[in-house]
Amino acid sequence: MREVLRGLLTAAALVWPANVAMSADDVETFLSGTVKACVECDLSGRDLHEQDLKRSKLDRAKLHGADLSNASLFRASLVRADLSGAKLPGANLNLVDAKWADLTKAVLAGTLLYEADLSGANLSDADLRGAYLGRSKLNQANLTGANLRSADLRAARLAGATLTGADLRGARLDKQNLRGMDLQGINFAMADMVETDFTGADLRGATLAGVNLFGANFHGADLRGANLEGANLTNAILSEAQTEGAKFEAAIMPDGRRSEPEKQQKNQNSAGR
Known part of the structure; x- marks a missing residue:
């Protein structure tokens, strides 16, 4: 009998939190720092700037439009939380767990x-x-139209991520794995992409002007119409890459020589015959 009652109590404990919404008093208790959990609570539009929320459990919380600037969310859990339109400049989200979170138009x-x-x-x-995303997991993330200018993405995982229309000018993507990714039309101007792997990637119309591509691998990549003016391609691999219409003016080519417009035009004309 005791075992049956224990089982019922355990089941109730598991189900109860999921079915009961956080009251206003519970939310205020959380904000006071007395407790660390505020699952599914509504904090939309709240002024939480510089708030200490490290290691908090905010799964499925509503934080739409909240001001979290300079707040500490170190190691916080924000799984499936709604942070759309939230303001987080200067916040500490190191080691945060925000799988499937909504950060649409978040700052x-x-x-x-x-x-x-x-x-x-x-x-x-x-x-x-300028965000620091080193070693972050962005697998299957939607970064459509995101502004990643000067962001640090070294060692970040981007497999399956969508980058359509993203701005990556000046970003740090050294040794990044971008194999087979759709990177059409993306602006990478002046980025650092040393030894980045573009094998089989679609870079049609992409801007790679002034990018440091030392040792980058473009094997089988589609570079048609891409702009690589002034890029550093020293030791880069371009085997089986499609380069029709690509611009290489003033770029340092894999052999260490700087590309000359006249020679490039002759080579493209020859290739087109």
Whole structure:
């Protein structure tokens, strides 16, 4: 009998939190720092700037439009949380777990996101200028139209991520794995992409002007119409790459020589015959 009662109590404990909404008093208790959990609570539009929320459990919380600038969310859990339109500039989100979170149009300029788990998160149109995303997980993340200018993405995982229309000017993507990715039309101007792997990637119409591509691998990549003017391609691999219409003016080619416009035009004319 005791075992049956224990089983019923355990089941009730598991089900109860999921079915009961956080009251206003519970939310205020959380904000006072007395408790660390506020699952599914509504904090939309709240002024939480500089708030200490490290290691908090905010899964499925509503934080739409909240001001979290310079707040600490170190190691916080934000799985499936709604942070659309939230303001997080200068916030500490290192090691945060934000899988499948909605960060549409969120302001994350200068935010710390080292080893953050953003797998499957929606970051479309988010402002990530100068954000530190080193070793972060962005697998299957939606970065459509995101502003990643000067962001640090070294060692970040981008497999399956959508980057359509993203702005990656000046971003740090050294040794990044971009194999087979759709990178059409993306602006990478002046980025650092040393030894980046573009094998089989679609870079049609992409801007790679002034990019440091030392040792980059473009094997089988589609570079048709891409702009690589002034890029550093020293030791880069271009085997089986499609380069029709690509611009290489003033670029340093794999053999270390600087491309000359006249020679490039002759080579393209010859290739077109």
